[in-house]
Amino acid sequence: MQMGTMTSTEIFKKAHPGDRTLLTEVESKALVQEAGIPVVPTHLARNKSQAARIAQALGLPVVMKVVSPEVVHKSDVGGVKTGLRSLRQVRAAYDDLVASTRKALPSASILGVAVQRMAPPGVEVILGAFRNPEFGHVVMFGLGGVMVEVLQDVSLRLVPLTRRDARQMVREIKGFSLLNGYRQHPPCDILALEEALLNLSLFLEKHPEVKELDLNPVFCYPQGILAVDARVVLEEVNPNT
Amino acid sequence: MGLELDSLFHPKSIAVAGASASPEKQGHNYFKNLLDSFHGKVYPINFRAEEVLGVPTYKSVRDIPENVDYVISAIPNLEILDLVDACIAKKARVLHLYTARFSETGFERETKLEQEVLRRARASGMRILGPNCMGLYYPREGIAWGNGFPKEVGKVGAISQSGGNGSEIITGGANRGLRFSKVISYGNALDLNEADLMEYLADDPETDIIGGYIEGVRVGPRFVRALRYATARKPVALLKGGRTQAGTHMVSSHTASLAGSREVWEAMCRQTGVINTNSMEELVDMLVAFSRMPPARGFNVLVGGGAGGKSVLSADECEEEGLRVEPIPADARQELTSRDPFFGSWVTNPVDGSIMGGSRLSPHEVVTLIASSPAYDVVINNITTGRPGGGATTRQSRTTQMIEHTAGIARNFSKPVALVLPDMIPEDEQMLQSTQEMRERCIKEGFAIFPSMSRAARAVRRLVGYHRWLAEAKEEATPKAAASGGRGPALH
Numbered sequence: 001m002q003m004g005t006m007t008s009t010e011i012f013k014k015a016h017p018g019d020r021t022l023l024t025e026v027e028s029k030a031l032v033q034e035a036g037i038p039v040v041p042t043h044l045a046r047n048k049s050q051a052a053r054i055a056q057a058l059g060l061p062v063v064m065k066v067v068s069p070e071v072v073h074k075s076d077v078g079g080v081k082t083g084l085r086s087l088r089q090v091r092a093a094y095d096d097l098v099a100s101t102r103k104a105l106p107s108a109s110i111l112g113v114a115v116q117r118m119a120p121p122g123v124e125v126i127l128g129a130f131r132n133p134e135f136g137h138v139v140m141f142g143l144g145g146v147m148v149e150v151l152q153d154v155s156l157r158l159v160p161l162t163r164r165d166a167r168q169m170v171r172e173i174k175g176f177s178l179l180n181g182y183r184q185h186p187p188c189d190i191l192a193l194e195e196a197l198l199n200l201s202l203f204l205e206k207h208p209e210v211k212e213l214d215l216n217p218v219f220c221y222p223q224g225i226l227a228v229d230a231r232v233v234l235e236e237v238n239p240n241t
Numbered sequence: 242m243g244l245e246l247d248s249l250f251h252p253k254s255i256a257v258a259g260a261s262a263s264p265e266k267q268g269h270n271y272f273k274n275l276l277d278s279f280h281g282k283v284y285p286i287n288f289r290a291e292e293v294l295g296v297p298t299y300k301s302v303r304d305i306p307e308n309v310d311y312v313i314s315a316i317p318n319l320e321i322l323d324l325v326d327a328c329i330a331k332k333a334r335v336l337h338l339y340t341a342r343f344s345e346t347g348f349e350r351e352t353k354l355e356q357e358v359l360r361r362a363r364a365s366g367m368r369i370l371g372p373n374c375m376g377l378y379y380p381r382e383g384i385a386w387g388n389g390f391p392k393e394v395g396k397v398g399a400i401s402q403s404g405g406n407g408s409e410i411i412t413g414g415a416n417r418g419l420r421f422s423k424v425i426s427y428g429n430a431l432d433l434n435e436a437d438l439m440e441y442l443a444d445d446p447e448t449d450i451i452g453g454y455i456e457g458v459r460v461g462p463r464f465v466r467a468l469r470y471a472t473a474r475k476p477v478a479l480l481k482g483g484r485t486q487a488g489t490h491m492v493s494s495h496t497a498s499l500a501g502s503r504e505v506w507e508a509m510c511r512q513t514g515v516i517n518t519n520s521m522e523e524l525v526d527m528l529v530a531f532s533r534m535p536p537a538r539g540f541n542v543l544v545g546g547g548a549g550g551k552s553v554l555s556a557d558e559c560e561e562e563g564l565r566v567e568p569i570p571a572d573a574r575q576e577l578t579s580r581d582p583f584f585g586s587w588v589t590n591p592v593d594g595s596i597m598g599g600s601r602l603s604p605h606e607v608v609t610l611i612a613s614s615p616a617y618d619v620v621i622n623n624i625t626t627g628r629p630g631g632g633a634t635t636r637q638s639r640t641t642q643m644i645e646h647t648a649g650i651a652r653n654f655s656k657p658v659a660l661v662l663p664d665m666i667p668e669d670e671q672m673l674q675s676t677q678e679m680r681e682r683c684i685k686e687g688f689a690i691f692p693s694m695s696r697a698a699r700a701v702r703r704l705v706g707y708h709r710w711l712a713e714a715k716e717e718a719t720p721k722a723a724a725s726g727g728r729g730p731a732l733h
Contacts, residue, residue, distance in 0.1 A: 132505045135461040156508035158465060164717055165512055 008034050012209060012234070021211065021234045024067045025074075025114045028230035032215060035203035037127075037196045039215075039227040042116040048094035052087045054115040061085045061118045063228075064093045066101045070108040077104035083118060090115070119228050122219030123179060123188050127196060127227070129159075129204055129213040131235075137204040139197060143175040144217040151175075161201035166194040179220060188220035196225060211235045243440025243467075246433070249335045249368055250379055250423065252310035253281045256302050256333075258324055259315030260285030260293045267339055268315030269293075270388060271376075278383030278392065284309065302327035313376060315339045318354060325358055329365040336362065338372035344429055345373050359431050374428025375404030378411060380421060381447070387411065395420020397528050398448030400438045402427060403482070406454040406521060413525045418684035419532055422447040436463040443471035450475060450531040452524055456482040465513060472514035473714065476707050478527035480518045481506050514710040516703045523699070526691060530700040533689035534657035536708040537701065539618040541567045544694075545608035546623035546643075546661075548595035555623060555661075555694045556591045562698035564619075566590055573614040577607065594625065605646035612650045618705070620650055621659045621697050624679065640679045644686055651688075657704065659697040660690050 011027045023031070026044045033039050041058065044067055045051035055062045066079030074080050078100035081093045094113050101108055124144030132138050135158050142154035155172040157165040170176065170193050181187030196218070204210055212233040219226045255275055259268035275283045276294060284305050287298040299305050302312060302324065312333045314324055318340050328336045343355035355372065362369045370376055375386040381394045387408050397419050401407030407426040414421070422445065425438050435455055442448045451471055458464050471477050483502070510517035518524040542564040547555045556566045569577070569590050577585035584600040590611065594604035602610075612620045624643060651658045660683055667673035683690055691697035 132461075132502075134458045134502070135465060135505060135509055138505055138508065156504055157512055158505070158509055162512075162717060164713065168511070 008207065012207075020069055021236055022069050022072065023232040023234065024069060024111060025065060025230060026067060028213075028232040029227070031203075031207075031232055032213075032227055032230045036199040037215070037227055038192075038225055039230060040116045040119050042114050044112045045094065045115050046112040048091040051094045051113055051115050052090050055084070055087060055090045058115065058117045060087075060090075062090060063116050063118050064090065064097060065114045065116075065229075066097045067111045067114050068101060068105075068108045069111070071101065071105060077101045077108075079104075116228070119219055119226050120221075122221045122226070123185075124217035125179070125193065125220055125225075126154075126214065126216040127200060127218055128215065129200060129210065131211050132158075137201075137208075137210070139169070139201055139204070141169045141193075141197060142173055143178060148216075157197075157201075159201045159204045161198055163194070163198065166197040166201075169197055170194055186222045189222060189224055192223075192225045193220065209234050243437065243442070244444045246368075246437060246441040247445070249311075250377060251382065252334070254284065254307065254309045255279060255281065255311045255313065255384070256284040256286055256299075256305060256309045256331075257313045257315065258286040258302060260287050260298065261315070262290055262293050266315070267386075271313050271315060271339070271386065274385045274388065275383070278385065280383055281310075282307075302331055302333075305331060308332040311335050311337070313337045313339060318342050318351070318372075321354065321358060322361070325361050325367075329361065329367055333367055335368045335370055337370040337374070337376040338428070338431075339374065339376060340371070341373040341428075343372045343431070355429070355431055362432060369432035370425070371428040372431060374402075375407055375426035377426075378407070378421065378424040381423075386426070391415045391420055393420050394422065394447075395532075396422055396447070396449035397452060397532055398422045398442040398445060398450070399424040399452040399454075399528075400427060400435065400442065401425070401454040402430070402435070402456045403454055404428070406480075406482075409521050410452055410454070410525060410528070413521065414528055417525065417529050417690055418687070419525075419528055422449075430457075430459045434459040434464075436460045436467045439464065439467040439471055439477075443467065443474055448475070450528060451477040452528045453477070453479045454482065454521075454524070455479055465509060468509075468513040468515055472707075473711070476516065476527075476531045477514070478516040478518055478524055478531070478703075479510065480521065480524040514707065514714060516707055522696065526696050526700040527703060529689050529691070530659070530704045531707075533687055534619075534659065534701075534704055535651075535655060537619045537657045537705045538708075540564050540702065540705055541616060541618045542698070542701065543567075543608065543612050543617040543620045544591035544623075545612075545620060546594055546604065546625060547591055548625065549593060551623060552591035552593045555621070558693075558695040559621065559698045562695055563702045564698050567616055569611055570614050570616040573611050573616070576610060577602070580610075603642070605642055609646050609650055612656065613654055617656070619657045619659070619701050621661065621694065621701065622647060623694065624660055624662045624683070637675070637678075640675070640682065644682055644688075647683075647688060648686055657701065658688065659701055660688050661694050661697050662690050662692065664692050 008031050026042055029039045029042045043054045045054050062084050063082045065074050071077055071079055079097055084090050084093050097113050098110055101110055126142050126144050126148050128140040130138055137159035138156050140154050140156050142148040153174045155169040157169055170190055179188045214231045215227040216229055257272040260272035261268040263269055272285050285293040285296050285298045286302055287293055288300040290298055292298055309331045312328045321340055342351055344352040378385045378390055380392055390411050399410050404426040407424055411424055427433055442451045507517055516527050518527055542559050544555045544559055544566055559566050581601045588607055592608050597604050647658050662680055
């Protein structure tokens with residue numbers, strides 16, 4: 001079975017002719033992988049038997065998510081299923097995901113379903129990037145979930161980042177002690193996070209066409225980190241230029 | 242990097258288009274100030290009046306018999322293109338446009354006019370300062386836009402997008418003893434922009450400290466590069482106007498919606514080592530701190546000169562601003578008790594001067610003695626003005642004593658000393674006078690004066706922060722550290 005990933009050049013080329021700016025999760029993850037940030041291997045299944053084959057190759061349990069350029073927040077359309085422990089569940093999940101997305105957003109074109117191994121839980125963080133009209137690309141770091149959404153506890157730096165910038169970014173957020181170990185919880189791999197931020201900065205330097213990027217969540221472990229979802233938005237190409 | 246601009250600001254001749262006899266007009270101020278102080282030739286241009294302030298006018302820049310280096314425009318925007326052409330014909334290096342109502346109106350016609358000015362200037366090589374700005378204050382050359390600006394030369398350079406705020410930096414700073422190398426108000430930044438001017442001040446040997454008031458950034462990435470270049474050489478303190486303006490672009494992701502322009506600006510300042518201030522007062526405070534205090538090693542502060550509740554609050558405010566009010570170390574304590582067993586073991590940091598009555602030690606002696614300890618990086622002293630009793634002579638001798646001790650601490654221990662002298666309502670005329678005298682003497686002595694403890698503490702914290710940033714940046718710039726900045730396994 002062909003499970004090779006696309007290179008960034010292929011992804012950008014494929015997205016641009018149709019003036020498509022929101023990359024799919026599979027495409028986004030391939031880019032993130034190429035940037036040197038650890039990411040859960042994720043593959044596109046175009047039908048349920050393909051989904052089952054991918055799940056078998058990756059190993060159960062798996063997570064499945066609908067792949068559609070029109071769907072911005074997959075969980076809003078019932079497009080995510082986690083903890084699928086058998087191939088029978090995988091096949092059924094394929095049909096369910098497609099059906100619920102069709103129902104929630106009839107206009108959405110569904111390319112298939114992304115299948116990924118279910119990552120062991122870790123401390124959730126978010127790594128992101130966006131383009132500021134005055135200064136260009138900005139990298140963002142914060143704790144995932146409530147911390148980022150409600151408390152807006154994030155740190156920012158302009159691209160390019162220095163090692164000191166990365167070090168400060170991780171330590172600057174108020175919730176840093178959640179990463180640095182508390183009570184019985186061992187500290188997360190802070191260096192791996194810093195490395196990911198530096199790699200993200202290098203990636204953005206090379207790819208000015210990236211408008212926004214979200215890695216949300218990224219799981220942090222005592223050893224290593226793993227991005228489990230990725231979303232990349234490209235700049236619109238002006239046909240006049 | 243930026244010194245190529247230097248020749249622009251050393252004109253041998255200046256023409257003022259719109260030089261007016263009417264003192265309410267800015268064209269009058271420009272001309273009068275130049276007439277009073279500028280060392281080169283000054284030409285008034287006015288097509289109605291025959292003479293201004295006794296100087297015969299020219300109807301147009303074209304009528305000036307020689308070439309002219311620098312032209313200030315205080316005429317309406319309708320006549321601007323003709324002036325631009327005339328300046329080009331007279332080989333002017335710079336046209337400063339006090340003239341306003343261009344792109345800042347948001348109107349199409351005015352924006353187009355501005356672009357045409359730029360097009361003609363670029364084609365000829367003439368530079369434009371502004372439009373919509375007060376221009377240049379350069380005391381060494383005798384150029385000033387404000388009537389009351391100091392004539393003496395100093396080491397503070399500043400750029401300001403707003404002329405009014407530029408004036409406030411100058412007059413507010415002057416009031417606290419600052420003197421300037423040059424202050425450039427640059428308005429719409431049509432040609433000369435924030436990055437050009439920052440590069441210039443960074444390389445300018447006449448400037449040791451840079452301040453700035455910025456609204457919109459024209460060339461973000463170049464400005465960031467200019468700031469990195471500048472902060473590696475001299476301290477830079479900036480104030481950003483329009484910080485709270487929401488981003489105008491559409492955003493769909495978490496990341497973008499979480500970061501407004503204020504947060505991005507703050508991040509930029511952290512990365513470049515710029516001291517980011519939040520008000521005109523804070524900006525001037527930083528220029529005072531950098532001008533009048535040597536580098537401080539750390540955040541440990543000795544607080545002196547307060548009485549009772551004031552010293553308690555002073556300690557709180559220092560801690561809240563991020564300084565550490567460290568207890569008196571054992572050796573200094575021993576020295577104190579050997580000099581006066583009772584007060585020596587009672588006194589603490591903050592030093593409460595009011596408990597010292599009847600002691601063999603004066604509050605100033607106590608502060609000086611403790612300040613000698615390496616446990617303290619910086620000293621902040623409250624200046625007591627409101628103590629009742631004592632005539633003018635007592636007050637005067639108290640002032641002299643305070644100044645001598647403060648100068649001694651700064652001189653003998655090479656430690657930064659900040660003085661807090663609140664703007665207060667005096668009890669009587671005599672006290673107003675003595676406070677004013679004290680203030681003036683402190684400024685003359687070269688002390689950094691702040692109107693409140695929390696402002697002093699904040700400025701000290703930022704002063705230390707800049708010098709620490711600089712040390713770290715130098716460390717990081719060593720080849721060993723630079724090699725670890727990329728992809729691949731972490732190098733520790």
